[in-house]
Amino acid sequence: MAGSVGARAGWWRAASLIALVLALVAAVSAVVAVPRPAAAATCDLTWVRGAGTFGDADWDLATSWEPQRTPTDRDTVCLPASRVELFGLVTTVAAVDVAAGGTLWLWGGTLDLASTSSVAGILLVNGSTVRGAADLTIEKGRTAGTDTGQNGTFATSGSGRLVVEGQLYAAGGGGLFVELDVLNRGTVLLDANLSVGAGRKLVNEGLIRMRSRGTLQSSSTAALVNEPTGAIEIGTVFTAGGLDAVGIRLGSMSNAGAVTMAAGEMSIIGTVTSTGTWQLGTAGATPCSMPSARAADETRLFFRGAVSLTAGSVTGPGCFEAWGGDLLVEADVVLEPGTLSVWGYVASIEGDRALPRTLLGSGAELSASGTLTLPNGLGQHPNQFYRLGGTGTIIVPKAVPVTHTGNALYVQDDVDVVMEGPLTLDGIAFVVQGAATFTNAGTWTVRGNASLQADGSGSIVNNGTILADPGTGKTLFLTGARGLDNRGTFRLASGTIDMRARFRQMTDVELTGARIEVASGATWIFWPVITRLSGQLRLEGTANVIDGFAGTSSAFRQLDTITGSGRLELADGADLDLVADVANGITNGGALALDAGSTLTTASYEQTFSATLAMEIGATGTGRVVAGPTTLGGTLEIIPESVGQPSVKDVVVIDSTDVRGTFASVR
Numbered sequence: 001m002a003g004s005v006g007a008r009a010g011w012w013r014a015a016s017l018i019a020l021v022l023a024l025v026a027a028v029s030a031v032v033a034v035p036r037p038a039a040a041a042t043c044d045l046t047w048v049r050g051a052g053t054f055g056d057a058d059w060d061l062a063t064s065w066e067p068q069r070t071p072t073d074r075d076t077v078c079l080p081a082s083r084v085e086l087f088g089l090v091t092t093v094a095a096v097d098v099a100a101g102g103t104l105w106l107w108g109g110t111l112d113l114a115s116t117s118s119v120a121g122i123l124l125v126n127g128s129t130v131r132g133a134a135d136l137t138i139e140k141g142r143t144a145g146t147d148t149g150q151n152g153t154f155a156t157s158g159s160g161r162l163v164v165e166g167q168l169y170a171a172g173g174g175g176l177f178v179e180l181d182v183l184n185r186g187t188v189l190l191d192a193n194l195s196v197g198a199g200r201k202l203v204n205e206g207l208i209r210m211r212s213r214g215t216l217q218s219s220s221t222a223a224l225v226n227e228p229t230g231a232i233e234i235g236t237v238f239t240a241g242g243l244d245a246v247g248i249r250l251g252s253m254s255n256a257g258a259v260t261m262a263a264g265e266m267s268i269i270g271t272v273t274s275t276g277t278w279q280l281g282t283a284g285a286t287p288c289s290m291p292s293a294r295a296a297d298e299t300r301l302f303f304r305g306a307v308s309l310t311a312g313s314v315t316g317p318g319c320f321e322a323w324g325g326d327l328l329v330e331a332d333v334v335l336e337p338g339t340l341s342v343w344g345y346v347a348s349i350e351g352d353r354a355l356p357r358t359l360l361g362s363g364a365e366l367s368a369s370g371t372l373t374l375p376n377g378l379g380q381h382p383n384q385f386y387r388l389g390g391t392g393t394i395i396v397p398k399a400v401p402v403t404h405t406g407n408a409l410y411v412q413d414d415v416d417v418v419m420e421g422p423l424t425l426d427g428i429a430f431v432v433q434g435a436a437t438f439t440n441a442g443t444w445t446v447r448g449n450a451s452l453q454a455d456g457s458g459s460i461v462n463n464g465t466i467l468a469d470p471g472t473g474k475t476l477f478l479t480g481a482r483g484l485d486n487r488g489t490f491r492l493a494s495g496t497i498d499m500r501a502r503f504r505q506m507t508d509v510e511l512t513g514a515r516i517e518v519a520s521g522a523t524w525i526f527w528p529v530i531t532r533l534s535g536q537l538r539l540e541g542t543a544n545v546i547d548g549f550a551g552t553s554s555a556f557r558q559l560d561t562i563t564g565s566g567r568l569e570l571a572d573g574a575d576l577d578l579v580a581d582v583a584n585g586i587t588n589g590g591a592l593a594l595d596a597g598s599t600l601t602t603a604s605y606e607q608t609f610s611a612t613l614a615m616e617i618g619a620t621g622t623g624r625v626v627a628g629p630t631t632l633g634g635t636l637e638i639i640p641e642s643v644g645q646p647s648v649k650d651v652v653v654i655d656s657t658d659v660r661g662t663f664a665s666v667r
Contacts, residue, residue: 043078043097045071051082056089056109073114079104079121089128098122100142106130112157119144120166124152124176132160132180138168140186145169146176155179155197164206170194172212178202184230190214196222196250204230204257210247211235217249224250226276230257234266234301261318265300271325272303275311280318280337288319288338290359291381306345309333322347331370342366343381348390360386368392368415378402380409385428389413389436396421398442404428411438411458425450431480432458440464440488446476453480454501461485462514470495472521478502491517492543497524511535513565518543520572527555533566533590541572557581564610566590570598570623578602585628588613594623596641605656606631609664615653616641622651630656636663 045065049058062068071077073092081101092112098104098121106128113119116134120142124130129152136154138144143166146152151174154162162168164184170176172191179197188194188208196202196218203225210216210233216224226232232255234247247266255274262282281299294300299318306325313334314320321341329335331351340347340355344362349355352370360366361381367390374396380386383406388394391414396402398420405426411417414435420442427448432438432455439461446452446468454460458480465488470476475496478484483501490503505513510532518524520541529547537556539545547555556576562568567590570576578584578601585604592607593614594600605627607613611634615623618641636653 042076042095044075044094045069045077047077047079047084049084050080051084053085053087055087056091059086059089059091073112076115076117096122105147106152116160118142119154119162123147123150124154125150127151127153129153129155131155131157132162133158134160135163136160136180137163138166138186140165142166143169145189146171146174146192149173151175151177153177153179156181164188168194170214184208190216193217195219196224198222201225203227204232206230208232209235215247215249219251220249220270221251224248224253226253226255226257226259228256228276232257232259234259234261235264255312261299261301261316263297263299265294265302267302267304267323269304269324271305272307274307274309277312278314278316278320278337280314280316280320282316285317287317288357290319290321290339290341303327309335341381342386346389360384363387365389365412366394367413368394371395373397374400376400380404380407383407385409387412388415388417389434390415392416393418396423411436419444429453430460431455432460434458437461440466443467445469447471449474449476451477451479452484453477454482454484455480456482458482459485462488462490465489465491467491467493468495468497469493470497486514486516489515489517491519492522492524493519494522496522499524499526502528505535506530511537511566518545520574524555525549529555529558531558532561532563533559533568534563535565536567536569538569538571539574539576541574543574553581558584560584560586562586562588562590562592562611564589567593568600569593569595570600571595573597575599576601588634592625593639594625595639596621596623599624599626601626603627604629605654607634607663609633611635612637613653613663614639617648617651617653618642618645619648622648622653624653624655626655628656629658630654630660632659632661632663634664636666638666 048066049064058064060070062070071093075093076095077093078097079102081099083103085105087107089109094115095113095117097118103121103123105123105125108126108128110129113132119130119136120138122144124146145168148171161181161183164186167187169189170192175193177195181200182202184204185206190210191212191214193215198219198221201223205227249269252271255276257276260279280301285297286295302321302323304324307322308328310330311332315336317338319339320337323343326345327347329349337356339357341359342364344364346365346367348367349372350369354373354375357376359379359381361384363385365387369390369392371393377400378396385407387410389412393416395418400421403424408429411432412434417438419440422442423444425446427450429451431453435457437459442464444466468476471494475498478499478501480501483503485504506528508528509530511530513535515536517538520543523544525546527545527547545555583603586602587606588611589608591612595616596618605625614637616639
């Protein structure tokens with residue numbers, strides 16, 4: 001019995017002890033059930049002061065935390081889903097965790113994080129800094145950055161990065177500084193400037209959206225890398241300012257993704273490389289009107305540094321301007337902006353392609369390695385000089401007029417430039433140098449005091465018409481080591497030509513080919529005293545062509561032969577006198593044409609069996625050859641002065657007292 005009683009007593013005591021323990025647990029559970037901020041599983045300390053404004057001393061109070069102790073650099077501290085503002089906080093913890101829906105406002109001070117830590121929910125205000133020894137993260141669906149009108153810094157004390165899966169935000173009116181590398185897989189939203197520190201890199205695999213006055217102006221050694229999955233959207237960042245409206249300033253920018261820009265104008269400063277896409281402006285927007293004032297919906301993007309496009313595309317109605325560095329566009333790149341503008345450097349455009357409207361200025365060079373066609377126009381920034389060069393071919397089609405005024409135009413290197421459309425040069429120096437060739441295949445007008453110059457082994461070739469029209473009292477200088485290669489028509493309409501470099505078709509004694517016209521009242525100096533005419537020459541009215549600097553002694557005073565390919569035309573009352581100096585006769589083996597009122601005076605005239613004498617006859621008179629001994633042959637062609645004119649009788653076309661032979665035919 002005693003043993004049984006003792007056993008029952010032991011059981012009762014054990015049961016009583018268990019009941020007591022359960023009661024204590026219940027009491028403790030009741031205490032813990034008092035409302036507190038929900039603690040994350042990784043939290044060492046949890047803020048229990050709730051929302052409000054606090055100071056550095058509040059952070060250090062043990063009673064601000066659960067459990068009650070002051071945070072150390074080994075603690076992960078957690079804050080609730082409410083607004084906690086801390087002024088002048090200077091402390092170090094391992095990590096911080098702001099609950100979703102909560103914000104930690106840091107007014108000044110420095111928060112050091114010794115381990116990998118989230119910074120989601122942190123707002124930097126009044127120049128505050130969050131500095132991590134390892135990576136700082138912004139989780140998906142969360143935001144960190146600055147408040148409106150405020151600035152702050154994310155930095156590293158080691159090799160940590162800022163990894164953005166959610167959103168990094170620079171609010172308007174302030175600025176955000178990142179003194180560490182940034183990897184963006186979420187969104188970087190900029191309504192103010194984001195400054196990337198010296199030697200740091202912003203790698204974008206997500207979205208960078210620049211809107212309002214959002215900019216990226218950083219150290220000259222910082223880099224922006226837009227990966228293939230990355231997108232950079234530039235809103236109406238600036239509505240004015242042109243080159244001074246700097247939106248992106250870095251040491252370098254590489255784009256393998258997509259960059260789009262809405263209306264406005266902005267500069268990118270730094271070296272740019274790209275295999276990605278650039279979309280300038282939206283469909284239906286006003287095309288680039290540079291150099292005119294920008295329309296409200298027009299887009300202009302300036303590159304103030306070297307640009308290398310090795311793949312991808314540039315499209316849209318906006319302006320793409322390389323200003324401040326060389327531009328390389330490789331053959332695989334689609335280059336279709338509204339306007340390509342190059343200012344002061346070399347634009348090397350590879351491959352065979354049609355270019356957009358192209359503007360050049362401040363000595364810029366358009367350099368071709370393939371065949372570049374400019375169906376949309378070639379122009380200059382007002383009164384600027386530019387260069388055409390490279391080793392390929394540049395073609396301006398027939399329907400595209402080109403005008404160049406106020407400064408020089410150079411064609412250089414080993415390029416072939418073919419101008420099929422109308423070209424107007426007004427008061428400038430036109431220089432072809434190196435081994436380049438410039439070919440005029442259309443109508444080229446030269447006005448004002450100007451010069452045409454071919455140096456080195458360069459060539460100016462005229463396969464069309466050149467109209468030299470300097471104007472009264474003005475001069476066109478033909479200079480250089482190599483004269484113009486005139487295979488078409490060259491007409492001096494007014495003013496003076498000072499020919500220091502002869503045409504390729506001129507020797508000391510002969511004009512060998514092509515056609516030259518000199519209008520009444522115009523003067524051409526330093527022409528060789530030719531004796532043979534194998535090209536075509538038209539002299540009108542009082543045209544004055546001389547072999548010296550001044551005077552009236554004709555450069556044709558010793559002309560004695562018109563060859564089978566030659567043609568001499570006297571028009572508008574022109575009078576060519578071959579006896580005024582040393583009397584000499586002329587043999588016509590080609591063509592001689594005189595309109596009504598024009599006269600050729602010669603010591604003798606001989607016309608071969610294959611030659612033609614064309615005489616215009618009308619009410620005002622007839623063309624006439626006044627000659628000594630005359631031998632006729634070949635063809636006489638009668639040309640009416642006007643259509644339907646009355647018959648003219650008893651006309652003298654050869655005024656000679658000694659005529660032998662006759663014309664083989666009259667038509």
